[in-house]
Amino acid sequence: MSPAMALNEQRSKDDTAEEKSGYEKGVKHLCEKGHIRSVPKKYILPVADRPTKRVEDSNALNQNLQLPIIDFAELLGPNRPQVLQSLANACQQYGFFQLVNHCISDDVIRSMIDVSGRFFDLPLEERVKYMTTDMGAPVRCGTSFSQTKDKVLCWRDFLKFLCHPLPDFLPHWPVSPVDFRKVVGTYAEETRHLFLAVMEAILESLGIMEKEEEENVMKEFEKGSQMMVANFYPPCPEPELTLGMPPHSDYGFLTLLLQDEVEGLQVQYQDKWVTVQPIPNAFVVNVGDHLEIYSNGKYKSVLHRVMVNEVKSRVSVASLHSLPFNCTVKPSPKLVDDEANPKRYMDTDFATFLAYVSSHEPNKKDFLESRKLH
Numbered sequence: 001m002s003p004a005m006a007l008n009e010q011r012s013k014d015d016t017a018e019e020k021s022g023y024e025k026g027v028k029h030l031c032e033k034g035h036i037r038s039v040p041k042k043y044i045l046p047v048a049d050r051p052t053k054r055v056e057d058s059n060a061l062n063q064n065l066q067l068p069i070i071d072f073a074e075l076l077g078p079n080r081p082q083v084l085q086s087l088a089n090a091c092q093q094y095g096f097f098q099l100v101n102h103c104i105s106d107d108v109i110r111s112m113i114d115v116s117g118r119f120f121d122l123p124l125e126e127r128v129k130y131m132t133t134d135m136g137a138p139v140r141c142g143t144s145f146s147q148t149k150d151k152v153l154c155w156r157d158f159l160k161f162l163c164h165p166l167p168d169f170l171p172h173w174p175v176s177p178v179d180f181r182k183v184v185g186t187y188a189e190e191t192r193h194l195f196l197a198v199m200e201a202i203l204e205s206l207g208i209m210e211k212e213e214e215e216n217v218m219k220e221f222e223k224g225s226q227m228m229v230a231n232f233y234p235p236c237p238e239p240e241l242t243l244g245m246p247p248h249s250d251y252g253f254l255t256l257l258l259q260d261e262v263e264g265l266q267v268q269y270q271d272k273w274v275t276v277q278p279i280p281n282a283f284v285v286n287v288g289d290h291l292e293i294y295s296n297g298k299y300k301s302v303l304h305r306v307m308v309n310e311v312k313s314r315v316s317v318a319s320l321h322s323l324p325f326n327c328t329v330k331p332s333p334k335l336v337d338d339e340a341n342p343k344r345y346m347d348t349d350f351a352t353f354l355a356y357v358s359s360h361e362p363n364k365k366d367f368l369e370s371r372k373l374h
């Protein structure tokens with residue numbers, strides 16, 4: 001039998017009912033059950049959606065392109081005006097930047113990546129305690145992108161959990177690994193403070209300086225929502241057929257993402273996919289849908305996706321920040337004027353977002369598109 005025929009034979013076996021129910025337990029479990037030599041059918045993307053290796057579509061032409069780097073320490077010093085300008089350019093042109101020289105210690109960062117990896121190393125019996133498809137659960141372990149809706153599954157397992165206010169949510173978090181709550185509690189608090197400092201700078205970069213409005217928004221952010229997502233992408237035997245995450249944008253104001261040393265994150269830039277080179281201990285920060293709405297379209301919530309690879313597993317941790325879940329997000333009155341800059345988005349709230357994602361197939365930036373006023 002030719003290798004191709006052998007692979008096809010294995011793929012058709014994958015589609016038994018037993019295999020299908022196994023998918024819900026995640027990709028890690030799938031890989032542990034047996035030596036996976038091919039990607040099961042359920043994970044194979046239509047040709048047009050596969051991560052292509054063709055030079056004209058890949059990032060090869062943009063090899064030297066780096067995301068803008070924002071030095072947090074400089075932002076707090078005498079060069080703040082220049083750094084605010086770089087921040088504005090990054091949010092307008094890329095929707096992404098890397099944040100270095102921030103105040104979170106290497107130890108806190110390393111421990112967060114480490115404990116996330118150890119969570120996914122736990123036996124399935126331990127992880128299964130947190131598996132639910134209830135989007136309202138404070139802690140949710142799952143797989144793929146939108147597990148119940150994806151026609152094609154993604155090569156990714158995740159743990160999502162709410163973080164703020166910490167005393168409300170920490171008692172729901174996993175008790176294993178034993179240091180999970182301590183390590184993640186510290187990390188969650190520190191990333192929240194970093195988010196607040198970056199958000200304040202972003203408001204300033206948007207020209208929202210009038211003390212009253214800025215302070216009001218900042219007070220809302222202090223009470224705001226924080227959700228953490230730890231992602232685990234096992235090595236994949238045929239990475240050209242599938243993705244760790246499909247192209248998507250994030251719902252909140254800002255996402256602070258930590259990636260380990262394995263590359264995989266790609267950002268759409270000028271219609272091309274550009275790989276984000278991991279910088280040790282840096283955060284990849286991106287504009288979310290809410291900030292695009294709040295800035296009346298000035299700052300861009302940009303599509304990104306995750307590639308997998310044949311050799312190494314990869315861990316990333318995203319911290320998503322927004323206003324409190326019961327708040328409405330709308331374009332800032334400071335950034336709207338009827339003549340030159342009319343309001344471009346409808347007001348939106350979290351319940352509308354949840355209702356939308358629960359009733360639609362996940363597809364790129366559809367939610368944000370649905371909020372646009374034409």
Ligand SMILES: O=C(O)CCC(=O)C(=O)O
Pocket residue numbers: 229231245250257259264265304306315316318
């Ligand atoms: O794993 C990554 O690098 C990106 C994760 C991501 O896009 C997300 O959690 O929304």
